[in-house]
Amino acid sequence: MAKQTTFDHPPGKHIALLAHDLANDIWRAVRVSEDGQLSIDVAVDTSGLLTELGLKLNTTDLNLDATKDLQVDVKTAPTTAVTVSDGADIAEGAVADSVVAAGAVGTLSAKLRRLTTDLDALLTELRLKADLTETQPVSIATMPTTTVQSSGGDKLFGFESIVEEALSNTNLSAGTTNLIGTAVPSGKIWYITAIVTSYVGTTPTFIRLSAKGLAGTLFLLEQKDPVSNQWYIWAGQAYVQEGDQIQCTIVGATAGDDLYCRYAGVQMDAP
Numbered sequence: 001m002a003k004q005t006t007f008d009h010p011p012g013k014h015i016a017l018l019a020h021d022l023a024n025d026i027w028r029a030v031r032v033s034e035d036g037q038l039s040i041d042v043a044v045d046t047s048g049l050l051t052e053l054g055l056k057l058n059t060t061d062l063n064l065d066a067t068k069d070l071q072v073d074v075k076t077a078p079t080t081a082v083t084v085s086d087g088a089d090i091a092e093g094a095v096a097d098s099v100v101a102a103g104a105v106g107t108l109s110a111k112l113r114r115l116t117t118d119l120d121a122l123l124t125e126l127r128l129k130a131d132l133t134e135t136q137p138v139s140i141a142t143m144p145t146t147t148v149q150s151s152g153g154d155k156l157f158g159f160e161s162i163v164e165e166a167l168s169n170t171n172l173s174a175g176t177t178n179l180i181g182t183a184v185p186s187g188k189i190w191y192i193t194a195i196v197t198s199y200v201g202t203t204p205t206f207i208r209l210s211a212k213g214l215a216g217t218l219f220l221l222e223q224k225d226p227v228s229n230q231w232y233i234w235a236g237q238a239y240v241q242e243g244d245q246i247q248c249t250i251v252g253a254t255a256g257d258d259l260y261c262r263y264a265g266v267q268m269d270a271p
Helices: 047-057 108-130
Strands: 018-021 026-029 161-169 175-180 188-200 206-213 216-224 230-240 245-253 258-269
Touching: 161 175, 175 258, 188 206, 188 245, 206 230, 216 230, 245 258
Parallel strands: none
Antiparallel strands: 018 026, 161 258, 175 245, 188 230, 188 258, 206 216, 206 245
């Protein structure tokens, strides 16, 4: 390429700053901006930078995890608090927002005011009930009409008196003999809780304790081959109604032997 021998000069009496264009082998005037700053066109080849960055992303130099997420070690976290001015958040609302009705649309501040108001009313109600300072309405139609007393003659299954009786036969006939107690009085119920029996003599077949009445016989205890002079005890709960009797039966007795029986409980008015 031929060397440039002619140049564009600035207006007369001015000095021009020239720079050599190596690509085109010419001299060019250096431009100046309107405010007098030197203006230079710079061309940057970014292909090398992009290539280097691509290489970095495929190595461990950038501290990437298995999913290629960049791992950053934060030495110092910012400590400056971020303040949102009152009313700036349209969802949270302002501190002075009025209370809204239950279930109504409103800001978070308004709904919190409703919640605290209702909680205060509920706590007040609970305190009144706990202190028994509030009278509760009661319908007279639901009041009971039957009077129940825990003691005395006019009662429902109330304790009236002790019931106990001793029975004996000291000269038994051979075979079977029954010792029968007093019948339960009219209008009463006996609650029998214990019966004891003993046989003195040769060994009989068995001794049986029972409650005999209109509904039949309720067998409470049967002891086979009872031992002489040994007491046998039944302890439990047996309700005996009007006219019923406690009974002790010996089977297989020897003539002249002895049989003893005793029972205890309480007497109550029949319902």
